[in-house]
Each structure stands twice: as structure tokens, then as C-alpha cells.
Amino acid sequence: MAARLASRLLGMLAVMAFVVTLTFVIVRVVPGDPAAAMLGNEATAEQIAALRARLGLDRPLLVQFAAFLADLARGDLGQSIFLDRPVLVAIGERAELTLALTGLAIALAALIGIPLGILAAVGQGRGRAQVLPTLAMVAASLPSFWIGLTLIKYLAVDLRWFPVSGYGPPEAGFLERLHYLILPATALAIPNSALILRFTRLSMLEVLQDDYIRTAHAKGLPSRTVVLRHALCNALTPIITVLGLTVATLIGGAIVTETVFGLPGIGNLVTSAVVRRDYPVIQGALLVISGVYVVLNILIDVIYMLVDPRIRA
């Protein structure tokens, strides 16, 4: 098991090194630069060139890359050009929102998706359960931004149950801030719950046809026990995969949803950094996001091994 994990870790580190290099090159190859963004529309080429020089952006690419790697080796992701603070602090400031939004969205998605997935599998070919896969397909096809705008229209503008945008005023406590997250979390949860529903249903259908399930029924165990204790436990592996990947994606930035709801999360940080060409933030945030992917993938592997002895072997 340890050897398997070590090998996964090495592979993931290689992925991160690749991400770091690729990001560094891509952000500098595309046109546009922070100096132009900072100075505004009316700046002349000379003024932009002068600011580029002051920011060190006129140095050869290799020199800039070497400086970036040297800083990285010291655990320093650099200083944001626009935010006037270290990149790590900027990411840390947004981590709370992103983690809260991700947690809420995943909890909602799992609470909706897993029970409905089980119902759809158990009721396969019968009555109302047949509608669930179709509903899931529709929900999975709805873009989060559309769901978000619709929720804003009806629940925030018309009924005024929720705020439209932001993460609460400065004096707000955690519960009030949570209130600001309910609509965006729902917008994210709906398509993800559909995904979870489909995976749960497929996985359960496969397990429910196994011999040991028939044996359990034959032994006279209640259906609820058979489904929840015997079938669900063995159907968990793909569900864990989809949950893990969803968490990773959301931590990486629910970019569109954060933009629609004006949320200052990591996704928002990355998009505004791209628009402003804030190179250190783009590089740092993508490095942290890829790190999250690495850690979550390894965690998923560990959980696989814990729930499925065949993988451990």
C-alpha cells in the first residue's frame, strides 16, 4: 500500500512541476500585461513600457523563471502586482469562502444525489423512479450560471429571501455570511447532484444484481438493510470518486458561479488575475489548485483502499 501511494505521489509531483512551467510560459505568451491593465485605457506605449521595466517584466523570460523557482523553493509564491500583498495571503483570504461554498455545495449535492440515486436504482423499471434518470440528465445539462441567474431573479429579487451578491458586510458573522452562500451553493449543487445521482444509480444497479444481494434477500433480511448496508457500501467507490473530483473542481474555483454572485473566492481571484494579467497570482493560485487536486486524488486512493479490501491487496 505504501509503495503504491509513494508512486502516486511522485506522479502527482511531476504533474505539479508541469503545471508550474506551463502556467509560467502561457501567461507570458498571451498578449496583454499588468502594466497596461494598471495604467488604464489612456496610457501611451511609452508609459506602459516604463511601468513594465519597473515591475521587472522586461527581463528575459528565463531570468524571470529562475527568480520564480528560487522564490518557490523558499515557499514564497511572490507578491501580487495588483493586490499589494503576498500571493499566499491573497489565496488564504479567499480560502474560507471557497471552502465554505464547496462544503455547502457538496453537502447539498450529496444529500440530494445519493438518496435519489438509490431510489432510482431500487425502483428501476417501476413507477416514479423511472423519471429520476431523465430529471438528472436535465439537471446535469443546466449551466450553473443559468441556474444562478434564475435563483437570483426569483429568490433574491422577487422574494428577497437571499442577497444577490457578495459575501456579507464587514460586520457580518459566519451565519450571515452563510446566508450569502445558499444561492450560489444551490446553483452549484443542482448539476453536481445530478451527476452524483447518476453515478449512484449505476453503481447500485450493478451491485444489486450480485449473488450476495440475492442471498441476503433469501436470508430474509429487510430490504432497507440489504440496500443500505450490503449494497450501498459496495457501491461507494465510484460515488467517492465523483464526490472527490467535484470537491477538487469546486476548490479550484467555481469560476462562473463566483462571478455571477460576486463572491470573492479563489475562482474569482484567478479570473480577475487573468484579466489584470497579475502573473504571480495566476501562477500561485494554479499551483495551489493543482496541489489540492494532488492531495485529493491521493486521499481518494486512500479511501478506496479503506473501503475496498481488493484494492488494498
Place this chain on the structure above:
Amino acid sequence: MRKTGLQGLLAAAVIQAIVSTAPATAQQAAPTSVINVATIGEPPTLDPATTTSDVVSIITQHVFETLYTFTARWEVAPLLAAAMPTLSEDGKLYTIPLRTGVKFHNGKTMSADDVVASLKRWMEVSARGKLAAPVVESVTASGDTVAIRLRQPFAPLLPLLAMNNGAAVIVPFEIATAGSPIKEFIGTGPYRLIEHRPDQYIRLGRFDGYVSPKGTPDGYAGERKALVDELRFAPVPNANTRVSGMLSGQFQFADSLPSETISQFENSREVKPLVAGPSWPFVIINNTKSKLTGNPLVRQAMLAALGAEDLLTAAFGNPKFFDVDGSIYSAGTIYHDSTTPGYNKPDPKKAAELLKRAGYKGETLRLITSQQFDFMYKMAVVAKQQLEDAGFKVELLVMDWASVVRQREDPNAWESFTSYNTFVPEPSLLTFVNPAYAGWWDTPEKAAALDAFNREMDPAKRAELWKVVQRLLYEQASTLIVGQFRNLAAISAKLDGYQPMPWSAFWNVSIK
């Protein structure tokens, strides 16, 4: 011991979570009156000297002040200056009396030394200041006055000092001399900076020590009162979210809203739409260094090919938001001139003839635009069609605005780009007449006309001289005026005392 990066990240996240988990009562008390403003995005800086970005001006004009400002009729009026300057007979020496007893937000009293240091910084770092710098021989302090000595008469000096972007803001000497952009945001304005959380909010609180200029409020001039406890500016980049935020009552003011949403505000009792002038010129800037558009006949052919009314309708839809007017300045301003030969007279045959005379052989005209400004993109799509109908071969280059700004620096990379100029009360501040600005319009006739305009001090004569510059703009077709446009803003019916101006100001504004 130095914290490692990971430790720093974790520490920041944990502290953040703990702070925000604490009950509201344990944190700061909520102010009793707050105006929430949705802005189009996070400002790139809070130093208004170093950028001409509008969102920076809107926010920072409450914190920082300049020696002069503008009335509603765009006349220059004193702000931190006690009066208009006295000018020597040769037009080269401005003596500016300063108001006394003006306090900075740090409690220090403003002195002539602070003003001199701030003006010197402005000439070093500001795009506006750099226009003045070559003409300024010296800036000196004497008691409560500041003297600016020029090398030659330069009429734009006072409007430059009054602008609130690329602004000649007055900050304490020690901040002005500590490097730019400034790190401490200490001004003399009616509101002071309390907190800036990037991408979340900027909080400005009432400055109790504020010393206001006297006089009836008039545009940006006259008495300024901070009538609410706090102004909060929240970046909301999505325009539809700004609309929803206004309709739900979360925000009390928002601008740059989609023009098609005006009916939602017209039907609301709680929010009112604002379509206020003065309008901004919407333009296609031609590259005079390009092999293709370097030929004036080709640029004239473009002018003949384009029908401005179609372009404006495509861009804005509702005629409330635009004027089919080829003047550089909108109607009602002193610089408006309705002599616009060839404007909005689409004539593909004439265009084809001009192209033939120019020796056009089907070279590609690269027109840059950006979907970040939806109206620009829509206009460019129709412009492409109209140019092609006249015989041009056009390639539309669509990119984000940061890329446009970068690409346009390279004279070999484009022929034309779509743009606009925010309203500037002083014509010489228009980007497209600046020979150093992308497009590089720099002919001897234009340079002479602009020089004569800049040297003339009499406003009526200046208006006449500006007509010469506009005539040359049309003759040489360096920039094609598409028309004049206005933005849609929305304001809560609960706000009282708001005066519509291009950069929305919230002093003298209260909540009913």
C-alpha cells in the same frame, strides 16, 4: 523564525475563518447609514495619480482632493485652492493661493510643501502630469501659495490640475516623496479609507475633521458634506448581477448597466434609471503607421464606407443611449461642432473609388475589438460588413481588453481598433489627439493646430481653434467618430441629493 509559505497560507485561512465565525456583536458595530455602490470591478490601484481608470476615480475622489475641480458646466473651480490662480501677463506664471486649516486624514494640516511635493509626484507618475511636465519650469512654495512657472503659455494646465483621474491629488509630503504608487491612502476628502478587501469591498468612513470648500454645490465644486457614516464600494463585474442587486435593494447605486435593462428600472418604484450626459465619443482609431491605413485615402474610404447610425443601433439598440453626431464633443458643450464632412453618409461606391485611387490591392484590414465591451464588439461586426461591402478585406481580431491594449502598442499588428474616450472637459486630453497614443496621429498641420489651441487662454477663441483640430480629424480620418453614447446607471429612490456627473460622487448625498 520565518513562516514557510504553507504555514502562511494555513495561518491566513484559519485566522480568517476564526474572525468571520465570531458573532457580529464581537466585531465592529454596524454603521447606521451606509450607501452601497456596485462597481464594475476591483480598481487596479487606489492611487488616482497613477491611472486614468474610471472606477479608481469614482472611489478615490471621496478620499483625495485636487487644487481645482469642475462645476456642472465644466468650468474650473477651486477645491483645495482658495481661489482661481493669478496669472502673469505673459501667461507663464500661475500663483495659486491655498485654503488654510485643511486637515489630512492623519490629522496633519495641509501646507504648501505638501502641495509642491504632490504636484512634483504627479508630473513624474501621472499620464496627465506627464503632459504638463515638459512645459513646467518650476513648482515652488511660498507661505500659503504655490507658484507654477511655465516655459510657454499652456491653457490645459488648470483642467489638468482639476481632473480626477491621473489626478493631481494632494497628499502629505512624506507620502508624496515615498514612491509611487502610494501605500498610505491619506487625503483631505470628506471620506477616509477604513478598509480595503480586494474583490470584496472598499469601505470609506466619514472624516470628522473634514474642512469643506465654501459655496453652493455645483458639479464637483462647492460645499461637500459627508452625510452618511459609510460608503461601501463592492466590485460586481457581472452587469446582470449589478442590475439584480439594484432591484433587490442590496445596492443603492450601480453604473455601466446593460441598456436593455432600462425598462426594469422604469417600472420600479424603488430604483430609478439614470441616462445622464455628457456623452462619450465612440471611435474607430486608425493606425497611421500601418502600410495600409497609413494612406489617408484608405482612411477616407473607411469614412465613406461606414454608416454611423447602423453602427450605433447595433451597439446600443435603444436611441436613448446614443446620438448620431459626428462631433468629437457632444451637443451642449462649448466644443461641440456640427461640421462633420462625410459623417454618416455611407457611400460604398465613393469608398471603392477612393480605394482605387489609393492603389488598394486587397490587403487585409485588421480591426481589433473586444467582447469585454459588448457594444464595441457589436459595432465592429457591423463595421466589418460595411467595409467589406465597399471592397475592403477585413479581419476582425477579437480579444480581451488587456490584449487589445498590448496589441495596439505594436504598429505592425493592426490597422484599426474600436475604442471610446471617457468625457474629458479639456480637449487636449483626448487620447486620440495625443501623438504618442496608439494610432500615432502626428501630422504637421495637426501639431500646429493643437499647439495654437493649447497656447490660447481665451475660452471663446479656444472653441474656434478646436474646430480646426476637428476639421483636420475629418480630413485626415485618423480617427473615425462613430457617435456619442451614454451609460445606464441606476439609483435607489431612497438617495437624496445626488447630482449626475460622469464620475459619480456621493458627498452631499443622504438616505431618506
